[in-house]
Amino acid sequence: MSHIQIAPGALNGEVSMPPSKSAVHRTILCAAMAQGVSTVAPVALSKDIEATIQCVQALGADICLCKQTLTIDGAGLFSKQDVLLDCEESGSTLRFLIPIAAAGGVLAHFTGKGRLPQRPIGVYLDCLPQKGVSLKTQGGLPLTISGQLKSGVYRLPGDISSQFITGLLLSLPLLDGDSEIVLTSALESEGYIDMTLQTMRAFGVTAEKTETGYMVKGRQRYLPNTNYVCEGDWSQAAFFMAAGALGGNIKITGLNPHSVQGDRACLHLFEQFGANVRQAGNVVTVTRGTLHAIAIDARQIPDLVPILAVVAAFAKGKTTIYGAQRLRIKESDRLKAICSGLQALGADITETDDGLVVQGVSSLHGGTVQGYNDHRIVMALSIAALNASGPVVITDRESIRKSYPSFFEEYKRLGGNAENL
Numbered sequence: 088m089s090h091i092q093i094a095p096g097a098l099n100g101e102v103s104m105p106p107s108k109s110a111v112h113r114t115i116l117c118a119a120m121a122q123g124v125s126t127v128a129p130v131a132l133s134k135d136i137e138a139t140i141q142c143v144q145a146l147g148a149d150i151c152l153c154k155q156t157l158t159i160d161g162a163g164l165f166s167k168q169d170v171l172l173d174c175e176e177s178g179s180t181l182r183f184l185i186p187i188a189a190a191g192g193v194l195a196h197f198t199g200k201g202r203l204p205q206r207p208i209g210v211y212l213d214c215l216p217q218k219g220v221s222l223k224t225q226g227g228l229p230l231t232i233s234g235q236l237k238s239g240v241y242r243l244p245g246d247i248s249s250q251f252i253t254g255l256l257l258s259l260p261l262l263d264g265d266s267e268i269v270l271t272s273a274l275e276s277e278g279y280i281d282m283t284l285q286t287m288r289a290f291g292v293t294a295e296k297t298e299t300g301y302m303v304k305g306r307q308r309y310l311p312n313t314n315y316v317c318e319g320d321w322s323q324a325a326f327f328m329a330a331g332a333l334g335g336n337i338k339i340t341g342l343n344p345h346s347v348q349g350d351r352a353c354l355h356l357f358e359q360f361g362a363n364v365r366q367a368g369n370v371v372t373v374t375r376g377t378l379h380a381i382a383i384d385a386r387q388i389p390d391l392v393p394i395l396a397v398v399a400a401f402a403k404g405k406t407t408i409y410g411a412q413r414l415r416i417k418e419s420d421r422l423k424a425i426c427s428g429l430q431a432l433g434a435d436i437t438e439t440d441d442g443l444v445v446q447g448v449s450s451l452h453g454g455t456v457q458g459y460n461d462h463r464i465v466m467a468l469s470i471a472a473l474n475a476s477g478p479v480v481i482t483d484r485e486s487i488r489k490s491y492p493s494f495f496e497e498y499k500r501l502g503g504n505a506e507n508l
Contacts, residue, residue, distance in 0.1 A: 089484050089485060089507055089508060090480050090481060090482050090483075090484060090507075090508040091465075091469070091480070091481050091484040091495065091505055091506065091507055091508060092478050092479070092480045092481075092505070092506045092507075092508055093469055093472035093473070093478065093479050093480075093481065093503065093504065093505045093506075094472075094478050094504035094505075094506075095472070095473060095474065095475050095476065095477070095478075095504075096473055096502060096503060096504050097330070097333075097334045097335040097336075097473060097502065098327065098330040098331070098335040098337060098473065098498065098501040098502055098503055099335050099336045099337070099501060099502050100336075100337070100338070100500070100501045100502065101337075101338040101339075101340060102327055102337065102338070102339055102340070102497050102500075102501060103319070103339075103340045103341045104319030104320050104321075104323055104324050104339060104340070104341040104342055105129075105131040105319065105320055105323060105491060105493070106129050106130060106131055106317035106318065106319060106320060107282075107317060107318055107319065107320040107321070107322075107348060108133060108135060108136060108320060108322075108323075108490050109179070109279060109282055109320075109322075109348070110282060110286065110317050110318060110320075110348075111127070111130055111131075111136050111139075111317055112135070112136065112139050112177075112179045112180070112183065113183075113253070113257070113282060113283055113286040113287075114127050114286055114289075114315055114317060115127065115136075115139050115140060115143060115150075115157065115159065116139070116143065116183055116184075116187065116257055117257070117286050117287060117289070117290040117292070117309055117312075118157075118159040118161060118290065118309075118311070118312065118315070119143045119146070119148040119150075119159055119161045119164050120161055120164060120187070120257070120261065120290075120309040121159075121161045121290055121291075121308075121309035121310055121311045121312070122161060122162055122308065122309070122311070123160070123161065123162070123310070123311030124158060124159065124160045124311055124313070125158075125159045125160075125161070125290075125311045125312045125313060125315060126156055126157065126158050126159075126312075126313050126314060126315065127156070127157040127159065127312075127315045127317060128155055128156040128157065128315075128316065128317065129155035129156070129316075129317060130152065130155055130156065130157045130317065131155065131492075131493070132152070132492070133488060133489060133490050133491065133492055134175055134176065134177070134488045134489045134490075135175070135176070135177040135179065135180065135489055135490060137175070138173065138174050138175040138176075138177040138180045139177065139179070139180045139183075139184075140152075140157075141173065142172040142173070142174065142180055142184055143159075143164070145167065145170045145171065145172055146164055146165060146167060146170055146172075146188065146191070146193065147163035147164050147165060147166035147167045148160065148161050148162075148163055148164045149162075149163060161309070161311075164191065165191035165192070165193060167193070168192070168193055168194060169193075169194045170188075170193060170194070170195050170196070171195075171196045171198065172184060172188070172195055172196065172197050172198070173198050173199070174197060174198070174199045174203060174228075175199060175200055175201075175203070176199060176200050176201040176202070176203050176418065176489060177199075177203070177489075178203060178206055178248070178250060178417075179250055179253075181197060181199060181203060181206075181208070181228075182208070182211075182248065182250035182251055182253070182254050183250065183253060183254045183257060184197075184254070185197065185208070185211055185215075185230075185232060185254060186211070186215070186236060186254045186255050186257070186258035186259075187254065187257055187258045188232060189215060189219075189220045189232055189234065189235070189236035189258065190236045190258040190259075190261040190262060191261075192234070192235040192236075193232075194231070194232070194233045195231070195232050195233075196229065196230075196231050197228055197229065197230040197231070197232070198228055198229050199228045201418065201460060202417075202418055202419070203228060204227045204228035204229070205227050206227065206416055206417075207227075207247065207248070207416060208224070208227060208228075208230065209226075210243050210244065210247055210248075210251040211251065211254075212224070213243070214241050214242065214243055215232075215236070217239075218236055218237045218238075218239055218241070219234045219235050219236060219237040220232055220233070220234040220235075220236055221233045221234045236258065236262060237262065237264075238259065238262040238263060238264030238265060238266045238305050239264070239266055239267075240266070240267045240269060241255055241259075241266060241267070241268050241269065242269045242271055243255075243268070243269075243270065243271065244270065244271050244272040245270035245271070245272050245273055245274035245275060245300075246272045246273055246274070246275045246386075246413075247413070248276075248413065249274070249275065249276040249277070249279040249280050250279075252268060252270075252274075252280055252283075252301075253279065253280060253283040255268055255303075256268070256280070256283050256284065256287065256294050256301060256303065257283065257287070259294075259303040259305070260287070260292045260293075260294070260303055260304065260305065260306075260307035260309070261305075261307070262305045262306075263305050263306060264305045265302070265303065265304050265305050266302075266303045266305065267297075267300065267301070267302050267303070268300040268301040268302075268303070269299050269300045270299060270300045273386075275386045275387060275389075275410075275413070276349060276386075276387055276388075276389065277349065277387055278347055278348055278349020278350070278351075278387060278388075279349060281347035281349075282347055282348060284296075285347055287309075289312055289315060290309045290310055290311075290312050291307075291308065291309060291310035292307045292308075292309050292310075293307070318341075318342075318343040318346055318348075319340075319341035319342045319343065319369070320348075320491075321342060321346060321348045321350040321351045321353060321354075322348070322350040322353075322390045322391065323490070323491050323494075324339050324342055324353070324371065325350060325353040325391055325394050325395075326394055326466045326467065326469075326470055326494070327339055327373075327497075327501075328353060328354075328357050328362075328364075328371065328373045329357070329394050329397060329398050329467075329470050330373075330470050330473060330501075331362065331372070331373030331374050331375070332357050332360060332362035332373055332374075332375060332376070332378065332398055333375065333397075333398065333401060333470065333473060333474050334375045334473065334474060335373075335374070335375070335473070335501075335502075336372075336374045337372065337373050337374075337501070338370060338371070338372045339370065339371045339372075339373070340369060340370050341369060342369050342370070342371055343369060344366060344368065344369060349387050349388050350388055350390060350391055352387070352388050352391070353388075353391055353394075353395075354366065354371065356381070356383065356391070356395060357373060357398070359381045360376075360378050360379065360381055360398055360399075360402055361376040361377050361378045361379050361402070362374070362375065362376045362378065362398075363375065363376045377403075378398065378401055378402035378403065378447070379402055379403045379404055380399065380402050380403060380404030380405050380406040380445075380447060381399075381402070381406055382406070382407050382409075383395055383406065383407070383408045383409070384409060384410050385408055385409065385410045385411035385414075385442065386410035386411075389411055389413055389414050389417075390463065392408055392411050392414055392421060392422070392425070392442075392443070393421055393424075393425040393463045393464055393466075393467035394463075394466070394467045394470060395408060396408065396425045396426075396429065396436065396443050396445055396467070397425075397429065397467050397468070397470050397471045399436075399443075399445035399447065400429050400434040400435075400436060400445055400447060400448065400451065400471065401447055401448070401449075401450075401474060402445075402447040403447045404446075404447055405444060405445070405446050405447075406443075406444070406445040406446075406447070407442065407443075407444050407445075408442040408443045408444075408445070409439070409441055409442040410441055410442065411441055411442045411443075412440065412441040412442075417461070417463075418459075418460065418461040418462065418463075418486075418489070419459035419460065419461040419464060420459075421461065421463065421464065422438050422442065422443060423438060424457070424459040424461060424464045425443070425464055425467060425468075426438045426443060427456075427457065428456040428457060428458075428464065428467075428468050428471075429445075429451075429468075429471060431454050431455070431456045432451040432452060432453070432454055432456060432468075432471060432472075432475055432479065433448065433450075433451045433452045434448060434451060434471075435447075435448055450474060450475070450476055451471060451472075451474060451475040451476065452475055452476050452477055453472075453475050453476060453477025453478045453479050454475075454477075454479060454480070455479075455480040455481075455482070456468055456479060456480070456481055456482070457481075457482050457483070458481050458482045458483030458484065458486055459483065460483045460486045461483070461486055462486045462487045462488075462489040462490045462491065463490075464486075465481055465483055465484060465486050465487055466487060466491065466494055468481050469481060469494075469495075469498065469503075469505070473503070480508065484507065
């Protein structure tokens with residue numbers, strides 16, 4: 088992959104957020120399971136979303152993209168009973184579709200790229216064989232599943248990845264009997280589960296939250312939604328909010344102030360850091376303030392950790408980030424990746440088992456840092472580079488295609504000096 092060189096500077100101006108990648112994944116799948124035609128907009132293609140679209144098409148659904156609108160006809164879903172599902176590098180695609188394909192009784196062969204073959208699927212290896220599904224694997228990908236998923240009680244941890252819970256919530260309504268999801272440990276990233284339940288409701292399917300997990304009635308039917316609107320992505324907004332907090336003047340549009348996205352917490356976290364944050368409707372404006380250290384419990388917001396670490400690097404005092412151990416099994420070991428990147432630029436930052444300790448400094452210096460083929464690391468380091476004393480070269484620039492292909496276009500439009508190498 089190519090590198091990108093960024094010169095010091097500031098970002099100023101207005102930027103509109105792309106639709107939430109997490110929401111689009113869920114919407115495509117709910118629409119594909121509906122017997123009829125749905126329309127979903129706006130949709131911005133990224134590598135992860137393309138993976139979900141291609142897998143759903145492989146399962147028999149018909150999907151057409153015209154401009155930013157997806158038209159999805161789910162009438163043919165599960166019409167193909169022996170399929171290859173290439174999830175590329177998308178953990179959401181893989182973990183959502185394993186139980187969905189099993190609910191359709193499909194013989195499915197899952198493959199992937201990058202670190203995805205090594206990312207955990209053990210939760211399904213534990214619970215699905217008890218419910219009629221055979222899984223053939225050496226521990227990761229490639230994976231072959233066969234058999235018909237059965238209803239019943241599913242016991243699984245809530246602190247490994249919420250994606251396993253979402254996969255079951257999406258698939259269990261299709262089964263003949265009622266099911267229960269029982270969480271054996273505290274639920275983390277609950278905002279993502281709330282997004283799943285919200286999207287299911289928009290397509291006519293429900294699940295009930297209980298004290299121990301969720302109850303899901305069987306024999307439900309997903310209904311077409313002919314006008315589903317995807318909201319803006321708060322996790323991507325956090326990068327530009329950080330640019331404002333570190334010295335720019337950024338106005339961000341397209342954000343639902345009532346969103347259930349967990350990463351909406353970035354708004355209050357930047358306020359706690361001392362940035363000047365103003366929200367009016369779906370517009371958020373962030374400018375520099377006097378930044379000071381805070382303590383951050385990252386259990387519900389793991390995706391925000393790289394960019395929060397960047398802001399902490401410039402905040403006076405010692406910031407502690409904890410509860411983020413799951414970041415070690417993402418596209419990279421994100422705790423190690425952001426720590427090593429910021430250290431290379433002169434930050435005072437150290438890893439702990441489940442987080443980071445960051446002592447703020449007045450400035451960073453230039454240098455070359457690794458992007459670790461991880462979109463969130465590349466974007467976070469590009470924001471840190473704005474306040475460096477010299478140019479910063481970041482590797483693996485193209486990894487942003489996974490979630491936000493237009494990131495550097497927007498970055499440069501806002502005044503950033505970024506040059507592809």
